[in-house]
Amino acid sequence: MATTLTKEQARTTARHAGPRRRSAGERPNWLGGAVGWLWLVIVIVPIYWIVITSFKSQSTYYAENPLVPPADPTLANYKMVIEANFIRYFLNSLVVAVGAVAPAVAVSFMAAYAIVRGSRGRFLRWTNSLFLMGLAIPLQATVIPIYLIIIRLHLYDTLLALILPSIAFAIPLSVLVLSNFIRDVPKELFESMRLDGATEWGTLWHLALPLTRPAVVTVTIYNALQIWNGFLLPLILTQSPDQRTLPLALWSFQGQYSINVPAVLASVVLTTLPILVLYVLGRRQLLAGLTAGFGK
Amino acid sequence: MSVVPIPARRDTSPAAAQGGRGAGLSWLAVPALVFFVGFGVIPLVGVLLLSFSSWDGLGDINFAGLESWRAVLSDPGLPHALWVTFLVMALSWLVQTPASILIGVFLAGHQRYRAVLAVLYFIPLLLSSAAIAITYKALLDPNFGLGAGLQIPFLVQDWLGEPVLAMGVVIFVVSWQYIPFHSLIYQGGVRQIPRSMYEAAEIDGAGRMRKFFSITLPQLKYTIITSSTLMVVGSLTFFDLIFVLTAGGPGDATRVLALDMYKRGFQANLMGPASAIACILVLVGLLMALLLRRLGGRDASASQMEGA
Secondary structure, three states: OHHHOOHHHHHHHHHHHHHHHOOOOOOOOHHHHHHHHHHHHHHHHHHHHHHHHHOOOHHHHHHOOOOOOOOOOOOHHHHHHHHHHHHHHHHHHHHHHHHHHHHHHHHHHHHHHHHHHOOOOHHHHHHHHHHHHHHHOOHHHHHHHHHHHHHHOOOOOOHHHHHHHHHHHHHHHHHHHHHHHHHOOOHHHHHHHHHOOOOHHHHHHHHHHHHOHHHHHHHHHHHHHHHHOOOHHHHHHOOOHHHOOHHHHHHHHHHHOOOOHHHHHHHHHHHHHHHHHHHHHHHHHHHHHHHHHHHO | OOOOOOOOOOOOOHHHHOOOOOHHHHHHHHHHHHHHHHHHHHHHHHHHHHOOEEOOOOOOOEEOOOHHHHHHHHOOHHHHHHHHHHHHHHHHHHHHHHHHHHHHHHHHHOHHHHHHHHHHHOHHHOOOHHHHHHHHHHHOOOOOOHHHHHOOHHHOOOOOOOHHHHHHHHHHHHHHHHHHHHHHHHHHHHHOOOHHHHHHHHHOOOOHHHHHHHHHHHHOHHHHHHHHHHHHHHHOOOHHHHHHHOOOOOOOOOOOHHHHHHHHHHHOOOHHHHHHHHHHHHHHHHHHHHHHHHHHOOOHHHHHHHHO
8 A cells, every 4th residue: 555655665666666667778758857847847936936925924025026935934924814714714614525525435436336346237337327428517517507406405505505516526537436446356356255245235345445445545535625625616605704615715815805915825825734734645645546547 | 556466367157257246236326326416417407497597596487488598699708708718728738738748758757756746746736726816816916926026027917917918827827737637647648558569669779759659649549538538628617717817807808608607697697598608518518528539439438447
């Protein structure tokens, strides 16, 4: 498992993999390297700028060189953002993300298992096609009827209004990635579970889930990212400041403090920080999972 | 991504040949189906029905026949929004695809760079579109942005105030956000190309360029289709980024279909015409996915299934 590798092990693996990959006569890829490093600069400069600027006071922001770190860094911007109900918005986002991702991954895993293990059934084939169709359709196009449904369910301006459609939007890609991974589990293992008298439910739980854990983690992080950063659903399905999630709060901060750029950027940092922590913890898993999940 | 260290062994039992007990599993797919039908399929049908109605978003929904469609189709704003949508789609594809392939190939080849890059490189994937849009708005501000601060005349332009520049900024910011993701997809694709093909080419004396164009690129065909499908369908949903960055402006220069739908529906309270726009959005998405499937012989979903 990628995450359980120690740094030393990872380095050793890399060292062994290096020379093997660079087979006889292969020179460094200068063009790719140049593009890669150039792109790194393009990615890093704005991020560096966000971080250093968020520690500047409004007056030094206008006076100083924008790429030089502040001489006297201040936490005032962060204090201001946190006092502007940030904790509330953070908790809202957390409730929506956890409330949507957990069921989305659970139902997607069950569906993916059924699609892979029972692909002979007409019902399952039809279900699979339906989910695949969902990939080709920009689901944002369905927000008007969703708005109507949420109003009719008397869920408008609640967090549940954000959770239910988010689950639906997460299903197509989750089923696709998970079923790809479940397909890679050797058939023999399923057969031996069956011979041991395990039920399908038991097989799903005790065999398929542990073996495809990297995929489950990938799908979980990917969906968490999508939902945490979601903007359109909160914009149209909630109204009161109390129900705001972070991206929407960010947007209203921007309106509120439009002249105070450092404060706005502090709120950008604060809204990104939780997901950044998750990324640092699950980076290997996420990157390995995404490369394998989409690269096929 | 199997982690099972079991040697492959062909099972010839009748049960395995039939693919196991299939029929009894259907119930496992029901919960996902319920959510997807409830908040995906029904709204999809609903958007078509609502396009034949007049609804202001609050009051009663009345059948209005073709009124909304007539209004939308005769509105000169529609061809413009369609044009802008296709422009964003095409330009962002043109910028992102070559860059993502180059970077993906690069990342697949060199372990020691990859470790350094992977930490910082994928941060744009983590930021919300709202955060990215807000950042670039501040960064490109002609009076207080990076250009003014560093006194670089080229950067001091009214980036979001000129139609052509604003479109350029949208394409750049979209690429900034998504190239890391697509280069990841290409990295995975490159990893699956058999080494033996390169070794054979080397024996024949092929250089790097030759190997790239004769092996890597053709072998990446299905990865290109997968990535392009995600890119193209994804570009139809660039609502939040454009909404926060330019709000469709200056004028209507960056008013894409998704934004058009939002503005008609939720700002002008014309849910009928907005639903008609949504139908067009769905149609464009499906047509583009079908077109890409034709080009590649199979679509993203099929390539995933057959590749497994």
